[in-house]
Amino acid sequence: MNRIYIIIIALVVFFLGLFYWSVWWLLVGVLAAIWFIVYRLHRLRMDKSDAEKEELELQLEERTDQLEAVKNKERKTRQQADRETKTKTTILAKISHEIRTPLNGMMGMASLLSETNLNAEQKEYTQTIRSCGESLLAVINEILIADILEFCKVDSFKTELEQKDFDLYSCIEEVLDMFSGKAAEEGLELMYEIGNNIPSQINGDSLRLRQVLMNLLSNSMAFTHRGEIVIRVHAVQVEKIDEFELCFEICDTGIGIEEEKLRKILQDLRYVNAAPITNQVETGLGLTICEKLVNLMGGHIEIESSSGKGTVVKFAIKTKTGTQLQRSDTGLTIPGAEGKKIMLVDNNSTNLGIMKTILENWKLTPVLVNSGKQALNLLAGADKPDLIITDMLMPGMNGIELSQSVRKEYPEIPIILLSPAGNEQWKNQEGIFNAILTKPVKRHILGKNIVNQFRNDGKSNGDDKANSQKLRSNFSSEYPLRILIAEDDLFNQQLALRILNKLGYDPKIAASGKEVLEIVSHNQYDLILMDVQMPEMDGLEATRMIRLCLTTQPVIIAMTANAMQGDREECLQSGMDDYLSKPVELQELVRILERWALPVNEKV
Secondary structure, eight states: OHHHHHHHHHHHHHHHHHHTTTOHHHHHHHHHHHHHHHHHHHHHHHHHHHHHHHHHHHHHHHHHHHHHHHHHHHHHHHHHHHHHHHHHHHHHHHHHHHHHHHHHHHHHHHHHHHTSOOOHHHHHHHHHHHHHHHHHHHIIIIIIHHHHHHHTTOOOOOOOOOOEEEEHHHHHHHHHHHHHHHHHHHTOEEEEEEOTTSOSEEEEOHHHHHHHHHHHHHHHHHHOOSSEEEEEEEEEEOSSTTEEEEEEEEEEOSOOOOHHHHHHHHHHHHTTTTSOGGGOTTTOHHHHHHHHHHHHTTOOEEEEEOTTSOEEEEEEEEEEEOSSOOOTTSSOOOTTOTTOEEEEEOSOHHHHHHHHHHHHHTTOEEEEESSHHHHHHHHTSSOOOSEEEEESOOSSSOHHHHHHHHHHHOTTSOEEEEEETTOOGGGGGGGGOSEEEEESOOHHHHHHHHHHHHTTOOSOOTHHHHHHOOOOTTHHHHSOOOEEEEOOOHHHHHHHHHHHHHTTOOOEEESSHHHHHHHHHHSOOSEEEEOSSOSSSOHHHHHHHHHHHOSSOOEEEEEESOOSTTHHHHHHHTTOSEEEESSOOHHHHHHHHHHHHHHHHHHO
16 A cells, blocks of 8 residues: 555656756655655565565474474384384284194194005095194184284285195195085085186195185085085186186075175175275175285185075186196096996985086996985896995985995995095994095095996005105115204104104204204204294304304204294395295105205215
């Protein structure tokens, strides 16, 4: 407003000057007025600029103080978060270590047991123990760890998939083994069907696939109280020649899911990767983890269900054919057996259909019968079967009663009984059966028993033991090593000692890092199997001391239950040469010994 007044006054003075230019003092007044006006305008501008500058300085100072306060708060928060994360990671590592240590003893002893003379039933039980142990290890590695990490607000799914060859049949059969006992108690049929065009050996992450199947099968078991649960697998070719999609379906005859709840579950699954695990209440933690794992493997989960009509859960994973040799027992080749007639007796139509497909793939001729009475009627005809495979539990006439009748009239026909896990009604009638197989039946075991019956020996193959042995007593003469075991757990000491004894070695045992240093200072060893967590001095410190003090250096292999991310790198940085995580696989231990025995003997 002041500026306007000054401009008006200046204009008035200017026009007065035009009319009275002859008056000199008026001209001087005009010039003075103009100078005054210019000066005032300049001062006003300067005062305003100084005021704005002062205001900006005050704001900048205030903002700087605020920014410094925020930085200090963020630094303290970050330090606190780092301390909490370190504490959580330490606790998690301890949990993993404490579980893995006894698990190592259990699985190791089961592996040793499998190397002894066992009959077919004992071998199957031993293999089930090992399979359950491996599944438990998968739970520890992902499901349990994932739950704890999520509870601790640590991202548990930033990990790469393992890519190695594995047997698809074994993977599914081992999962079914875990539920076979409960299924038998509930009176449920557990079955699986794999397409003929799918190779036995595929390349991918078997542990994560097993976890997904375990979770989904567990859900089906919880809501299915009668009928059956079937795992079906088929393949879909993708653009790349060496890759394909494996499509899985878990079908049950359970209570199903109501339409509104199913819609909510499907909606949650669509956003499962964007939302925290703990927020997936409706979906359920197990299904949420399954969706995350399936996403990692290149697919997603779909659910079809209606109340009272069962549920079908579908998912697909991207994979490719394995490069290793396929298992020799996935197919059945019997010279001259093509067209042999097999009578299948079972009241479950799904199981009959699956068995029919398997036998036809083996170039055998199945005859489907849904009751014991119908089987006896067919047997009375002229065209007799070459083999009878009968289910144990059937209405009207069960498998034992049918077999007793067959033995009286047709003693020359071999009989294979399929019995639910834990059902031992056949115990007093063993003589009437040529073989008794536990359900769900493993494809390769069924094939071997059919082969045995057609060879008329009725006995299990004796090649299994010879082919499966991993521990050879002459191994130490081929790969001579002086071995020291550093292990504080008594059970794991005995396990490692027995394994190495079976390989022909006579190792020395140390129970702590200090004891290791005392022993190696007086005796020379080629290889040390070093545990990490030991009393008095841990394996990492003991390794560093050995690398500093000894002239002749041994090979040091970490053999530890510390299997968290970064543990391997920490062991190698301390000076160790290789790493074995517990539970230790016999085959992996043998491979490690073979690998390091060669450079050790070359030095000599």
